[in-house]
Amino acid sequence: MNPNLIGLQSVLKTQIELAGGLLPVEFRLAAPLAREVLLIGEMTDWQARPIAMQRGTDGIWRTTLQLRPGQWIYKFWVDGAYVPDPENPLTAADGWGGEHSYLLLGDGDWARHDVPHGDLLKLQMKSQLLERQVEVSVYLPPGYDQRRRYPLLYLTHGHRTRANQWASNGLIDNFMDNLLASGAIEPFVIAMPTIDGTQALPQLEAFLADELYGQLTRWFAIEPGRAATAVAGMTPHALSAFNLAWHRPERFGFVAPVSAFFLDETLDELDAQPLTADFAVKLYCGTEDYVQPLNERFAGILRKNGVRFDYMRVAGGHTWRYWNSITRDLLQTVSDFFKGAR
Structure with a gap:
């Protein structure tokens, strides 16, 4: 090249x-x-x-x-x-x-501009629940101050990949730095754990919602409560962001599935019972994505149950070209939720 x-x-x-x-x-x-x-x-x-x-x-x-x-x-x-x-x-x-x-x-507000930069940390955490070391990337905004409290966004990676993809392909720290410098969003912390597909889903959910959350609140100045905690991202090991928020609504106040690969059995389970969602929901899926039919069915289930949600459909496939194109909106929506909920 x-x-x-x-x-x-x-x-x-x-x-x-x-x-x-x-x-x-x-x-x-x-x-x-x-x-x-x-x-x-x-x-x-x-x-x-x-x-x-x-x-x-x-x-x-x-x-x-x-x-x-x-x-x-x-x-x-x-x-x-x-x-x-x-x-x-x-x-x-x-x-x-x-x-x-x-x-x-091209160029845009995700590029490495001359603005204050946050810290992107690569950490290792020993998980008792998963019985192994877990890689966790954490973004701290510029001017991070241990004396204040910051909302927390969990950002999940996709199948067969790792959390560092949100930093490498996703350039998430550049997005955050530039949006913060322009005043488009307010500061929050982002946690990006690597989720191993060999683990059982109940163990993964308990690790993310309890063990990891507890460790993050000890390590960093995290604002407690579901009004200050959100989860977004792709679908590692069939664990969509929605599944996590649905099973642990006491932890998460906002969820944004991104190009989610909903299993048919998950959608069947959701469709077979009254569904309530005591949290804010926004869906993202490209109109050329192979998972769009699954997302359309999921949106229909939410509508049938009277669950209020937003759904952003724009052209794009299951690629980082598409995910980069919606990252600004995703981060602004998360920031708006934190600001409104608090």
């Missing part, structure tokens, strides 16, 4: 920018002994439409694409093996034991 053609510290600002002009991006890989190199990623619908790269006399394989602003995840397929881009420092876990590369096109 040619770094002169892209901004490595940028990602899309809003969904509107996706309709903007195309930008030229050259992908390149030095592999003089390779017999075949393919570009595979979100721009090719992964294996559905791989792009054959051409080898030059210098042994470098190249292809140039016209891409819209946003975040694009990709890899190279070299003689039958996946290879991340060695020229690109931006990588993240791919959920399958390897890494993918990602490039960031």
Whole structure:
């Protein structure tokens, strides 16, 4: 990849920018002994439409694409093996034991701007319930003061990934820093635990709602109570943000499932009984996402039971390009809830 053609510290600002002009991006890989190199990623619908790269006399394989602003995840397929881009420092876990590369096109209020920066901490916590060490990333806002109290947002990752994806692909600290500097949101703490899919759901729920919450309130200046506690994000190990809030309403006052993968049995259970939700709800799902039918059915169940909720539908799939596009709205909605509930 040619770094002169892209901004490595940028990602899309809003969904509107996706309709903007195309930008030229050259992908390149030095592999003089390779017999075949393919570009595979979100721009090719992964294996559905791989792009054959051409080898030059210098042994470098190249292809140039016209891409819209946003975040694009990709890899190279070299003689039958996946290879991340060695020229690109931006990588993240791919959920399958390897890494993918990602490039960031455009500029916006999630980029690394010249504003006060918060702290992004990477912690290890010994869980008695889960009987193992748990990785937890924590964002503390700029000017964090132990003498005051801050609301808390749990932000969950997706299936087969880890909590650090909200910092790497999600650039959540950049979003928070810039929104706080502009006055668009008020300060709050974000906790991003890595959730292991081998654990039973009741244990995971107890860990998140009780053990982790207790530890966070001891480590940091967290404001107690459900009016100051929210959960949002994707669906790790079938544990959607809604499931957690539904089973533990005494802990969470606001929930925002993001591209949630609701299991059919979960929806059947919700549909078979009167459903009450003593917390605020906002759904996010892209209109091209493969999980949209599940989210539409879930929204219908909420309507049938008279549960009030908001639902943000904009163009996008199950990609970080879409999730980056709704992060500003998500963080503003969480901030508004904290402000109104308090």
